[in-house]
Amino acid sequence: MTDPNRSGAVPHLVVIGAGPAGLAASVAAAACGVRVTLVDSAGEAGGQFYRRPAPGLRARRPQALHHQWRTWERLKDGLDRYVRAGCVRHLTEHHVWCVERRGEPDRGFTVHALLGPEQEGAAEVRADAVLLATGGYEKVLPFPGWTLPGVVSAGGAQAMLKGALVVSGRTAVVAGTGPLLLPVATGLAAAGVEIAALVESADPKAFVRQSRALAAQPGKVAEGAGYAARLLRHRARLLARHTIVEAHGTERLEAVTVAALDASGRVRPGSERRVPCDTLAVGHGMLPHTDLADTLGCRLDGPAVHVDDEQRTDVPGVWAAGETTGIGGSALSLAEGHIAGCSAAARLRGTEPDPGAWAAAARVRARLRAFSAALDSVYAPPVHWTEQVTDDTVVCRCEEVTGGAIREAVAELGAGDPRTVKLLTRAGMGWCQGRMCGPAVAGLAGCELAPSRRPFARPVPLGILARAGEMDHQ
Amino acid sequence: MSKRLTCNVVVVGAGMVGAACALYAGRAGLDVILVDRGPVAGGTTGAGEGNLLVSDKEPGPELDLALLSGRLWGELAQEFGEAVEYESKGGVVVASSPDGLAALERFAQGQRAAGVVAEPVAGDGLYDLEPHLAPGLPGAVHYPQDAQVMPALAAAHLLRASGARLLTGHTVTDVLRAPDGAVRGVRTDKGDIHAPAVINAAGTWGGELAALAGVRLPVLPRRGFVLVTEPLPRRVRHKVYAADYVADVASDSAALQTSPVVEGTAAGPILIGASRERVGFDRTFSLPVVRALAAGATRLFPFLERVRAMRSYLGFRPYLPDHLPAVGTDPRVPGLYHACGHEGAGIGLATGTAHLIAQTLTAKTPDLDLTPFRPDRFAAEAM
Ligand SMILES: Cc1cc2nc3c(=O)[nH]c(=O)nc-3n(C[C@H](O)[C@H](O)[C@H](O)COP(=O)(O)OP(=O)(O)OC[C@H]3O[C@@H](n4cnc5c(N)ncnc54)[C@H](O)[C@@H]3O)c2cc1C
Ligand SMILES: Cc1cc2nc3c(=O)[nH]c(=O)nc-3n(C[C@H](O)[C@H](O)[C@H](O)COP(=O)(O)OP(=O)(O)OC[C@H]3O[C@@H](n4cnc5c(N)ncnc54)[C@H](O)[C@@H]3O)c2cc1C
Numbered sequence: 001m002t003d004p005n006r007s008g009a010v011p012h013l014v015v016i017g018a019g020p021a022g023l024a025a026s027v028a029a030a031a032c033g034v035r036v037t038l039v040d041s042a043g044e045a046g047g048q049f050y051r052r053p054a055p056g057l058r059a060r061r062p063q064a065l066h067h068q069w070r071t072w073e074r075l076k077d078g079l080d081r082y083v084r085a086g087c088v089r090h091l092t093e094h095h096v097w098c099v100e101r102r103g104e105p106d107r108g109f110t111v112h113a114l115l116g117p118e119q120e121g122a123a124e125v126r127a128d129a130v131l132l133a134t135g136g137y138e139k140v141l142p143f144p145g146w147t148l149p150g151v152v153s154a155g156g157a158q159a160m161l162k163g164a165l166v167v168s169g170r171t172a173v174v175a176g177t178g179p180l181l182l183p184v185a186t187g188l189a190a191a192g193v194e195i196a197a198l199v200e201s202a203d204p205k206a207f208v209r210q211s212r213a214l215a216a217q218p219g220k221v222a223e224g225a226g227y228a229a230r231l232l233r234h235r236a237r238l239l240a241r242h243t244i245v246e247a248h249g250t251e252r253l254e255a256v257t258v259a260a261l262d263a264s265g266r267v268r269p270g271s272e273r274r275v276p277c278d279t280l281a282v283g284h285g286m287l288p289h290t291d292l293a294d295t296l297g298c299r300l301d302g303p304a305v306h307v308d309d310e311q312r313t314d315v316p317g318v319w320a321a322g323e324t325t326g327i328g329g330s331a332l333s334l335a336e337g338h339i340a341g342c343s344a345a346a347r348l349r350g351t352e353p354d355p356g357a358w359a360a361a362a363r364v365r366a367r368l369r370a371f372s373a374a375l376d377s378v379y380a381p382p383v384h385w386t387e388q389v390t391d392d393t394v395v396c397r398c399e400e401v402t403g404g405a406i407r408e409a410v411a412e413l414g415a416g417d418p419r420t421v422k423l424l425t426r427a428g429m430g431w432c433q434g435r436m437c438g439p440a441v442a443g444l445a446g447c448e449l450a451p452s453r454r455p456f457a458r459p460v461p462l463g464i465l466a467r468a469g470e471m472d473h474q
Numbered sequence: 475m476s477k478r479l480t481c482n483v484v485v486v487g488a489g490m491v492g493a494a495c496a497l498y499a500g501r502a503g504l505d506v507i508l509v510d511r512g513p514v515a516g517g518t519t520g521a522g523e524g525n526l527l528v529s530d531k532e533p534g535p536e537l538d539l540a541l542l543s544g545r546l547w548g549e550l551a552q553e554f555g556e557a558v559e560y561e562s563k564g565g566v567v568v569a570s571s572p573d574g575l576a577a578l579e580r581f582a583q584g585q586r587a588a589g590v591v592a593e594p595v596a597g598d599g600l601y602d603l604e605p606h607l608a609p610g611l612p613g614a615v616h617y618p619q620d621a622q623v624m625p626a627l628a629a630a631h632l633l634r635a636s637g638a639r640l641l642t643g644h645t646v647t648d649v650l651r652a653p654d655g656a657v658r659g660v661r662t663d664k665g666d667i668h669a670p671a672v673i674n675a676a677g678t679w680g681g682e683l684a685a686l687a688g689v690r691l692p693v694l695p696r697r698g699f700v701l702v703t704e705p706l707p708r709r710v711r712h713k714v715y716a717a718d719y720v721a722d723v724a725s726d727s728a729a730l731q732t733s734p735v736v737e738g739t740a741a742g743p744i745l746i747g748a749s750r751e752r753v754g755f756d757r758t759f760s761l762p763v764v765r766a767l768a769a770g771a772t773r774l775f776p777f778l779e780r781v782r783a784m785r786s787y788l789g790f791r792p793y794l795p796d797h798l799p800a801v802g803t804d805p806r807v808p809g810l811y812h813a814c815g816h817e818g819a820g821i822g823l824a825t826g827t828a829h830l831i832a833q834t835l836t837a838k839t840p841d842l843d844l845t846p847f848r849p850d851r852f853a854a855e856a857m
Binding site: 098100120295297409412413414415416417419420423424426429430431433453454455456459460461462463465466467468469 | 513515516520627633634640643701703704705743746758759761762764765768769771778782783784785786
């Protein structure tokens, strides 16, 4: 699998995604002597986790917002060193819209990207192997009022914090479910935002049931406890086993109604209360980005890319690491990225990789996968969340499709899965291609969320599509 | 096994063809049950486009069926128009060279004799019809009878109006037959349904259903990709495609080569479709195929260069070796009717097919001669 376009015989690995997984993979692969091109849509390396304040903001202590700043500095130094040495090329603002598997005789791959913030130019990179480290995206379930200005996703709030340093003096409610809510609330509080409530639908008793798996991760539990303690110091109210019922406001968000959940996961009548706020950060967990893998023909397990012990997908020459293979936090992404980088480099050089070389990372991976499986069983949206979606709640924001329209398609027109709901209502046909409303549509249709096929990971101008593959590869 | 169901007719397949059959049979006074293993429009009907074309058909039985179907679609439009996004927008077939234009006009001449309205359009008139077409095209033929619907909505609304009982999530596992060989109904994974007539509207899987009844019907998949753009204000008014005859005079019948059909939709996106390949049921994305669609569309409409493709999807057209559907009774199995194998025209041809089937079911003389569509016409051939 050598690149016919290069004179040297050094094999070429393209890593897509410069988050923790992609960075760890690039550094590991470069250390093993393969040529690496690291491609990311963002302007700087870091991914979701190491998103840093824009340099122009001259944040005095960005590390205050990051508890793993040292790891980041080590990775970043490693990357810089290999870039200077010419072993790694880092392409920023490259939005990959498709990875093409070239046929015989040359095999290999072509990575097709759109350039710049407007995504108008085109670039192609040829590779002997690709490593997908595209991370995940947030899942947000709808409720009445969720489209009001002032309602943001938990990740959106976090990005505001890390990227642009949010303005203080606001009153926020953080709601939904999942391990991200605590760090988001703590971060907002630290930036001077008053946290009126943290509303988590999970049942604290469920943590007790999972205590063994959780206790196996003392560091992680302590991290959570630390967040909670810091939050309480800011006098935030923690409401476990509660949910958002509605967001209120005319022009923008003014208040939310929260309510307690009963044992069956339904809103307990009479428990509703109104909490004034101007910001609502809401999130219901994360989902893996699988578009590029799916189009390459890689097998998916449920919502995630399937990989073996070496982080190989079932398509020869394609590795995957980090949250594209399952949501598990940055430390798991780092471990998987390291293993994937080592394996890919060895195999590209025609040698059988030695798993002993990554034994430590493999142990971390095993531990953290067990931990995140335990978290998954604890953090869950309310079982009956769809009851909160009124018929006039907009579910698909791009196409403005309501809960009522989706229910009608299922009950009266014979739709039975997200694809037929989409065909009969247009839910999921808009700009985001159902990334936002997919889980909600599946829930309202009463079926499992299956990743929908998106051959283009980004919308691509037809002129660029018409000439894809014709570029000169110097 | 749950309770036993009975009716006059069981339709297998909740695609466009099955839905139309349910509507026409129901309106002929029959009690219909429609079964599908998946949801409504979950098969090829939900994976294609909704062009109702006469323009692309040469004179012959398929064109006759298309003309009948077009009239019936026009009637249904009175009733369902908005709900199924019916638009009688007409088609424009563009020639890219003077020779091509001459050949296109000869083709149109033959169609006119069969009852097609085909109006010649000279160079400048073309830009009145379609202002954003590439400059310098010699001319075109305008087909006002071409129309379109949104297939999934059409199937769902026709089905709802049919009054048929709908059983989704029921897989037909056998065709029940009496000792004399006549159809008694179907067996599903959730129980038996008894009826003296069974309609095979299983589309690309129609061959498998025929096999359950012990007969051969060689329906095969033909893959097609469609490209969908971001929503735009209306800039493409008709269904537009380029036609050129292969200049290969060696063959006696010139094959019509078409570039992708470019059409605006009620909802705003432009659809560009569709490719044709025989690759079995291969769902792998093919960039070269989709690239060819994009190239064909941007050649016709240069403004599309900067318009973004949002997605691409694929489906498997049900085709029979002679490219005609199987429509009518199966002489080999009394009570078995076929309505499948419509290839790339099953949406357009659904109404005529269903009308003819309903006539046959109620012992009326069908409006068209069904001989060319006989389901047993392949019996002698090797598989
Ligand atoms: C609000 C929030 C708070 C969090 N808090 C914590 C925490 O406290 N502790 C913790 O351990 N984890 C936390 N996480 C999770 C952590 O961010 C992730 O686990 C980690 O970033 C995953 O790393 P990754 O490399 O797999 O993916 P990512 O960091 O998501 O990186 C993926 C990269 O791929 C790029 N990419 C994706 N698709 C394309 C494409 N088509 N073309 C080009 N580039 C592409 C993206 O731009 C991105 O840079 C938090 C996450 C969020 C959203
Ligand atoms: C890319 C593309 C573009 C197209 N463009 C056009 C166009 O512009 N105009 C046009 O007229 N046509 C077009 N077509 C063709 C058209 O889509 C088909 O001819 C039409 O959808 C066939 O409809 P159908 O009802 O026969 O089959 P389907 O819609 O496939 O329905 C068959 C149903 O039978 C069910 N079924 C099968 N076996 C069983 C079983 N054992 N038990 C229970 N249920 C079963 C299936 O689940 C399925 O729902 C296009 C096709 C493609 C792929």
